[in-house]
Amino acid sequence: DTAVSQTPKYLVTQMGNDKSIKCEQNLGHDTMYWYKQDSKKFLKIMFSYNNKELIINETVPNRFSPKSPDKAHLNLHINSLELGDSAVYFCASSQRHGPQVREQYFGPGTRLTVT
Amino acid sequence: GQQLNQSPQSMFIQEGEDVSMNCTSSSIFNTWLWYKQEPGEGPVLLIALYKAGELTSNGRLTAQFGITRKDSFLNISASIPSDVGIYFCAGQLEGSNYKLTFGKGTLLTVNP
Numbered sequence: 001d002t003a004v005s006q007t008p009k010y011l012v013t014q015m016g017n018d019k020s021i022k023c024e025q026n027l028g029h030d031t032m033y034w035y036k037q038d039s040k041k042f043l044k045i046m047f048s049y050n051n052k053e054l055i056i057n058e059t060v061p062n063r064f065s066p067k068s069p070d071k072a073h074l075n076l077h078i079n080s081l082e083l084g085d086s087a088v089y090f091c092a093s094s095q096r097h098g099p100q101v102r103e104q105y106f107g108p109g110t111r112l113t114v115t
Numbered sequence: 116g117q118q119l120n121q122s123p124q125s126m127f128i129q130e131g132e133d134v135s136m137n138c139t140s141s142s143i144f145n146t147w148l149w150y151k152q153e154p155g156e157g158p159v160l161l162i163a164l165y166k167a168g169e170l171t172s173n174g175r176l177t178a179q180f181g182i183t184r185k186d187s188f189l190n191i192s193a194s195i196p197s198d199v200g201i202y203f204c205a206g207q208l209e210g211s212n213y214k215l216t217f218g219k220g221t222l223l224t225v226n227p
Contacts, residue, residue, distance in 0.1 A: 101215055102146075106160075108155075
């Protein structure tokens with residue numbers, strides 16, 4: 001039933017560790033996104049893939065690496081975690097219709113806490 | 116980067132009251148989306164707007180794409196306690212590469 005799912009829901013880890021967050025959508029969409037929401041609830045896009053091709057790559061440390069094995073999955077791998085990486089990470093998906101953004105649907109989020 | 120000015124930042128209202136919030140910018144937008152986020156959940160899409168002047172309703176919610184393409188508003192009529200949450204506007208800047216820019220959100224509290 002779940003349209004956009006993420007795992008894990010919560011992730012607590014120590015500085016310096018490497019971790020991954022997985023995202024899957026069953027909406028048949030061809031575009032997926034990763035967003036970061038900070039403690040003030042501000043949502044900022046990090047990456048976007050369209051049919052497994054990277055189309056948006058914002059100013060994000062290269063410790064963050066997205067990977068899209070197919071258009072239904074977009075994973076986020078983070079190397080050498082830092083305290084400032086603590087945030088909620090959201091995956092989203094949409095179907096591309098020309099140049100205009102259409103409805104984006106969000107997953108439930110992954111709360112990452114780095115200690 | 117470009118920012119959306121979303122206001123008000125927070126609202127405290129009584130059940131039954133109507134609510135209005137808006138997003139403005141000095142830049143032109145192609146798309147406006149309105150989302151609601153509840154604690155511990157992801158943003159849920161409420162209304163999508165694609166043309167200047169477009170007015171769309173979803174139950175007690177109504178949103179409009181401003182004629183100038185630089186703003187949008189969301190109205191909630193006859194508020195109920197379950198309307199509580201953070202409401203976000205999101206827009207696609209003209210010429211941007213399929214990217215949404217989010218407002219900072221309006222925290223709505225409804226007193227029963």
